[in-house]
Amino acid sequence: MSGAAVAGAATPGRTATGPLAGPAAGPWLLGVRHHGPGSARAVLAALRAARPSAVLIEGPPEGDALLPLAADPRMRPPVALLAHAVDDPGRASFWPMAAFSPEWVAIRWALDHDVPVRFIDLPAAHSLALKEPAPEDPGEGPERAEHAQEEEVTPVVDPIRVLAETAGYDDPERWWEDVVEHRSPTGERDDGGMPPEGAAPDDAPGDALAPFVALAEAMSALREAYGDGGQPRDAVREAYMRIQLRTARKEFGDGVAVVCGAWHVPALAARTTLAADRALLKGLPKVRTDLTWVPWTHRRLARQSGYGAGIDSPGWYGHLFEAADRPIERWMTKVAGLLRGEDRSVSTAHVIEAVRLAETLAALRGRPLAGLGETTDAVRAVMCEGSDVPLALVRDRLIVGESLGEVPDTAPAVPLQRDLTRSQRTLRLKPEASERELDLDLRKETDAARSRLLHRLRLLDVGWGDPVAGRGSTGTFRESWRLSWEPELHIRVAEAGVWGTTVLTAATAKAASQAVAATALADVTALAEHCLLAGLPDALPVVMKALADRAALDADVGHLADALPALARSLRYGDVRSTDTAALTEVAAGLAERICVGLPPACTGLDPDGAETLRGRVEAVHGAIGLLDTGAEPGTGLRERWGAVLHKLAARDTVAGTIRGRATRLLLDEGRLPEDEAARLMGLALSPGTPPADAAAWIEGFVGGTSGGGMLLVHDERLLGLVDAWLTSVPADLFTDVLPLLRRTFSAYEPGVRRTLGELVRRGPVPEGARRDDDAPATGGFGPGLDRARADAVEPVLRLLLGRPPEPAEAAV
Structure with a gap:
């Protein structure tokens, strides 16, 4: 389902029309938002109240064998199920889950209570076969290679937007917060905690299943009005889920719970025959697949990352799910801690005032509780003094968040991934979701090994790190990298697994293959450089042979x-x-x-x-x-x-002027060229017989760009005089032709250099034969000449720095 969750409770063959009470009234269809703390709390309350005999979850059935790993203490969400085609690892899908995802909560509840739990969505073998091949651009592929639920991301009709507009809201997210996230979930205590495990359903303050029933009616009305919402493939998925639900009911009885996107609830409750459902599945293509758990990030749960079934504020939703009580007060405390860590002055009084302002804004806007909009406005006004600059930090670090999940070593992985994991631990290079810079000293063995690993991964198109310009040193023993681990890199590792089982052997095999296939000489030389950087001695002979062959023929x-x-x-x-x-x-x-x-x-x-x-x-x-x-x-x-x-x-x-x-x-x-000869060449290039465009090109080549040409003109008065004399002699009708090139030349100078040149030009040239400030004869050019008084003032300091004894006159002073 797109965006917000809508919930429903019904059974195949009959539609629920009222609250479902008691464990024997199932099956229960718990429609959810795929990443919503309100849905997660409601699902947990419903499971505790209903005590189902089995839990069925929207997901690939091939992942059933991986479900026990969710109970491993080393498994820390956010994580995702990754399915990829064995013969084409780039054809992959993700099933992300955060700690506040209803599916994750249902899995953990079932494992903790020894209740059978299964995935019932269309198998990945079919959904991957139905997908279009991943695009060549590595920046697009993984984001488009999400699992089939994301094909509901942008339906022709967004059902939650329709419900929000019907309720008078212009923002579906705000409507969802008011309806679900800000309500006191049924089955929770007033202090925000959940009821004790041993409490009977009747002990809860309300019917835990009632919200699902109420919202199911809304989903049913929308499905009647809009059909499949523009996603015809959903009919195939829903047919498979109905078949799996029938199978589970035969095995476990009617007391099963289904956790799925609320959009699917009416379809699962529809009256269909087994033959009709099987007919929809007949002839589906199929590919061989592998599945595993991989770490995920909060940033990838955000809608801006391209994961359309995600949410705008995963960090905020995670906070709402984890906060036992006083969520606004605890949130403001988090914000204050972040801003204090950035050396901003934020006191306890700021926190108190921000909480009061958020609650006041919620009351003025007619909202049941302060939401993200109110808290953000309060933080901007009170803690950020109206500035959006520190607020952007809050949005990036807290509202979206930088959490990176963890997966235990017992999770299945391709051999190349296991070797990479071992190398990361040996070299103490922990993958992190947040971007960070790493400075390496290649004279140290550990840093040199880190450099080789990162270069080998770049050769394998696993873009964990990108080289950046180093700071403070230009020596060849320094390297700087910008590291950021994204979940999609697991796909890149799986794709690179065809080259070898270790990072070294895979990089060597790929380098040799690229050397043989390369047709351009520059490609082979770049590959040779990469092999040396990556430490691939076994690949160098093949690369060098290809290099010699291409160089001889080109x-x-x-x-x-x-x-x-x-x-x-x-x-x-x-x-x-x-x-x-x-x-x-x-x-x-x-x-x-x-x-x-x-x-x-x-x-x-x-x-x-x-x-x-x-x-x-x-x-x-x-x-x-x-x-x-x-x-x-x-x-x-x-x-x-x-x-x-x-x-x-x-x-x-x-020869072209810019090259000369x-x-x-x-x-x-x-x-290698005397200054007099350089002045002569400039004079020839800027002579009246030279076309202005050619002369401007010569100036661009001589003093253009960032090559220090501006400082050369500042300190060499003759060259500046030649340029000035040529520039003032350019006819007015030709000046507009050379102006763009001249502007490009001089605009690249540092502001201070441009300012100094402007001052020299404003003073004008000193006529030939005139007396300079130091009473010496001038030779032409710009500037006031040597200021001996200022020069003498620095001489004692220079002598002190150079260790030279002061002259007698200075010592006397």
Whole structure:
């Protein structure tokens, strides 16, 4: 059923018209909301009152063998039943359950009281066969691969919305809270606790089964008006459930209880024949399946996660289910604790005032009790001082929640999952639902092993962690990861199980297979880098052979340039990771030589987009060759040959302006080009005979992006003067053509750099031959010159830092 639960009680062949009293009046059809604390409390009260001889639950019958694990003390919800096709693990379904899910409560009650409990929904073997294949995008597949109950998530008609609108509500969630969550559940004591186990049903303050009967009539009316609600496959599921209910009644008598989505209650109570139900099931496709329990998260129960049968606020509902009494007061205390942990000033008085405000808002809005809306408004006004920024933290941490369930080791799992679990425990890498960053020092054996595990999982498409830019160090011995364990990763692990039974063997087999199948040189070089990062020595020979073959056949300079940086990075790992990278050196050197020969001709005759792409490749190759200088003697290595290539690119007029400018800048930064020569090249590029668009492209290559070009202009007055002189000479009718490129160039500078450049330009250039502030002759350019008084003021501090003795005049002072 979609959204809210509607409940019903009836028996096949007859419709209940009044409260069902006594254990012998069954079977009882307890219609529920799949994740609702109100439904869970009502189901628990009904089971205690009715004492059924068996409990039947909407779920895949193949999971019956796994039900005893729910009583294991190491099983901690939220958890989910995972079913996947053996031959196609990506075709999978989840049956999530939280501590406040009625199904979970019913399972635990049955196990605690030695009452037989079974699943009665359409078998997963059929429901998976009826599903469309999971999409290739790993971000979509698991969320769409929910179990068949989620196919009711977005029916043509939302029955609960209809009931809410009929009652005058514009929000179905608010209606559900008022009708179910805020009522005192039948069978509970006034203090919020449940009646003692030994109490007779008559001792409860009301009939525990009456709510199900009352709401069943509403569901029946909706089914009469809207039929299957736009979900024709429900007829097949409901036919199977009716057959299972008939079987259970023959075995256990009429005293059985059925816990199912309330939308199905009228269908289960309908008068049908066994032959008609079997006819609906005839010819259903079937696949071989495996089932197990997997940890789930509160975030995946939330509707925003894509789980449409979920709820907006699982953390809030979990609190309502667990709070024995005073739920609003306890909730405000939780919020206060969270905000205090974030260094916000929240006192006991804030908690008291927030509770009072929530209750006042509920009274003004005509609600029986303060709900999530009232408590959130009160928290915003009192504890967050009207700001939504801290409120977003409350919504993320408490209203939705970050709980990750646990499953005992005795639960079935594919061998690869078991090996991964062992590795996680050995390396003390506990899966967590909340996102966290992990900094690794690869000089430590444990951290290096963690890095290898995470890289192997990435190779297997198990995206537990993503590499991120490290903080505080640029050394190769540091790695930073952002980790977040999602339940769908269990499907990824099952899919990766076809490659091997351990993470190492599976990653090795997949890397070798990808190397053979790869057609692009850059793909093979990236794979070689990944193998070194993941520590896959057995896969490297296959990858290196594929790399040598692709490199020998590929004559495209762009492809070679794309491949070289990955190889250069790989050669850095020999020291810290103790990996032999000698096999890569010869291939990398050969690629670099071919790039040096083929790059200059490739940089001519390019359009602007092609020139920009090749400029990025030139930068990448420049950084890579800095790591690959294999020349045994000065002047004979790759760096010298690459420097000669850059000189050619900087001097040729036929080369695109952005590439000439970048080549000039790279040479200047490395000290291979005198400043006078750099100024000469800039003067030529910005001469009046050069088209403004070409000149702007040269400036973009020379000082554009985040390469520090702004600071270069700040400190080199001659270069700034050349740019200024060219810019002021651009004709007005052509200025609008070069303005977008210039804006892109200078907008990338830091705000402080832009401000300094603006101040220098505002002062204007110092005329040639004029006297500067230091009374020295000016050579042109910008700026007031050297301020000797300010420079002398810092000299004593510099001497102290450098350990140099002060001069006599300073000592006297």
